[in-house]
Amino acid sequence: MSGVLVIMEQRGGAWSRMSWETLVAGQQLAKQTGSTVSAAVAGQGIGALANELASKRLDKVYAVEHQLLGAYTADGYTSALEHLVRNASPDIVLFPHTYQVRDFAPKLATRFGQVLISDTIGFRVEGGAPVFARQLFQGKLNADVKAGGPVPHFASVQAGAFRADQLEVGTAAVETFAPALSADKIRAKPDTPFRESTRAVDLTAADIIVSVGRGIKEKDNIPIVEELAQALGAELAASRPICDSGWLPMERQVGSSGQTVSPKVYMAVGISGAIQHLVGMKGAKTIVAINKDSNAPIFEVADYGIVGDLFEVVPALVEEVKKAKL
Amino acid sequence: MKIIVSIKQVPVRDSQLRIDAGGRWIQENDLSFEINEPDAYALEEALQLKEKQGGEVVALCLGPARASQTIREALAKGADRAIHIEEEDLTSFDTLGMAKLLAKAAEAEKPDLILTGLQSDDLGSGQTGVVMAEILGLPSATIIMAVETADSGIRVKRELEDGWFQNVEMPLPAVLTIQSGINKLRYATLMGIKKAKTKEVKRLTVGDLGVTSTPVAVIERVYLPQRTKQTQILDGSAREAAAKLVEKLKFEVRAI
Numbered sequence: 001m002s003g004v005l006v007i008m009e010q011r012g013g014a015w016s017r018m019s020w021e022t023l024v025a026g027q028q029l030a031k032q033t034g035s036t037v038s039a040a041v042a043g044q045g046i047g048a049l050a051n052e053l054a055s056k057r058l059d060k061v062y063a064v065e066h067q068l069l070g071a072y073t074a075d076g077y078t079s080a081l082e083h084l085v086r087n088a089s090p091d092i093v094l095f096p097h098t099y100q101v102r103d104f105a106p107k108l109a110t111r112f113g114q115v116l117i118s119d120t121i122g123f124r125v126e127g128g129a130p131v132f133a134r135q136l137f138q139g140k141l142n143a144d145v146k147a148g149g150p151v152p153h154f155a156s157v158q159a160g161a162f163r164a165d166q167l168e169v170g171t172a173a174v175e176t177f178a179p180a181l182s183a184d185k186i187r188a189k190p191d192t193p194f195r196e197s198t199r200a201v202d203l204t205a206a207d208i209i210v211s212v213g214r215g216i217k218e219k220d221n222i223p224i225v226e227e228l229a230q231a232l233g234a235e236l237a238a239s240r241p242i243c244d245s246g247w248l249p250m251e252r253q254v255g256s257s258g259q260t261v262s263p264k265v266y267m268a269v270g271i272s273g274a275i276q277h278l279v280g281m282k283g284a285k286t287i288v289a290i291n292k293d294s295n296a297p298i299f300e301v302a303d304y305g306i307v308g309d310l311f312e313v314v315p316a317l318v319e320e321v322k323k324a325k326l
Numbered sequence: 327m328k329i330i331v332s333i334k335q336v337p338v339r340d341s342q343l344r345i346d347a348g349g350r351w352i353q354e355n356d357l358s359f360e361i362n363e364p365d366a367y368a369l370e371e372a373l374q375l376k377e378k379q380g381g382e383v384v385a386l387c388l389g390p391a392r393a394s395q396t397i398r399e400a401l402a403k404g405a406d407r408a409i410h411i412e413e414e415d416l417t418s419f420d421t422l423g424m425a426k427l428l429a430k431a432a433e434a435e436k437p438d439l440i441l442t443g444l445q446s447d448d449l450g451s452g453q454t455g456v457v458m459a460e461i462l463g464l465p466s467a468t469i470i471m472a473v474e475t476a477d478s479g480i481r482v483k484r485e486l487e488d489g490w491f492q493n494v495e496m497p498l499p500a501v502l503t504i505q506s507g508i509n510k511l512r513y514a515t516l517m518g519i520k521k522a523k524t525k526e527v528k529r530l531t532v533g534d535l536g537v538t539s540t541p542v543a544v545i546e547r548v549y550l551p552q553r554t555k556q557t558q559i560l561d562g563s564a565r566e567a568a569a570k571l572v573e574k575l576k577f578e579v580r581a582i
Binding site for chain 1: 444485541542547
């Protein structure tokens, strides 16, 4: 077919939100390269999902249907999609950069002697081929990466890099694709996904969140930000390393592996703003960043920034907040 | 159980990065380096598995001569020996090229388990372990938060998004990419540091491994990201900046 093939993600019949953003990326890439875009969804009993896709502006929809795709396994998905890609022969295969894609897409690319250009944030077209932009050093720098070698090329798209509301509608034909799979080639035996416990802390309900990161240096310093949260009537949250170290409970973690929040005010204290954190909070209406490194990626999303030592700024802020509330 | 841990040396986290003259990578000469953090957790997990099961932990590192410092630290923490694939210019390899080198060196050891961090803090492509598994024809699982042995091989806890997890069983040998926070990192003891000096570090070159790979995904240009938002920087002393922020929060955001 040449053109772009977008691999959508679903679990238990529900779409991963990021799939729609990736589909928008696919539509825009096809437009700019003067080619077509198709989409595929893999699983068991996915007819309804494929029909939903058929109402978008796509060349074709592939329903990759097999009983061995009911539960996700890296072996099953890699083999099924390898079969599909060999048949459909796209120039570019796009994925949403989800945890599941990270689990199998590098295997898939390897089977074609290719490298997955992962976690891309945009692209430009040069000589009819895309050059992808992606982040290096936890977002401190960007790089343009060009896919070389024979097609197909593979890339995954970062959450929030494209807007799902720009999706163009249309009509597409659905083709059911039966991949060649055998149970003995699937080595992993997955259990049903689970959640550790019901969350005692619901950060999503908070109007104001004060969130703390590595800049706090040690556990004994946590009360400094606790006091700020108290003064503001805010919930206290943290980036992943703080919860990993056990300085605050996991249920207070904001980011891709924790909670996704969109409060009125999100105050990031000593948080550099790695993408895993940003995806969990960039929907906040107002973002405040306090960080000693003026190049920290958190300032890219902040509305207000203070470049300085949090151990001086936060106590001053507590006093000023108290004064303002008198 | 024989465990290989693939570790990488990266610039320390707070480094002030400067783009080099070629515009395709960073200036490395004035930076300090350390073990890639997720790899430190992979090493710790390997050491804990060895303490429970017995066996051997071999640290495997692809990097320039300076990486020998990171290798020594891994040995001081308890790795039994190390393999250093010494290569000064890693920018001429893409993920597939690097994974081929690591896989070739690992294969000769016939390990039961290969562990590595889920991603590196420099390139952040998050795929070296998975690609190694595919090259070696081994099963793999990513973003792992617990590892235990099972009748059939191993049982691991995969982290999914949004607070979800999943247990998966798979046969050995296998490759796992380890998530930060899976365990509590140990410090090297004085005794460990002393012992490390006598431990074997096998040095290999790219030529020794006989791997050829033409890079397919090439960095064309490295640059500073453009800000997507206009950030109002509130300057002055800590007190002045704090006062300005409270003013904004009160009268513009109306949150106080």
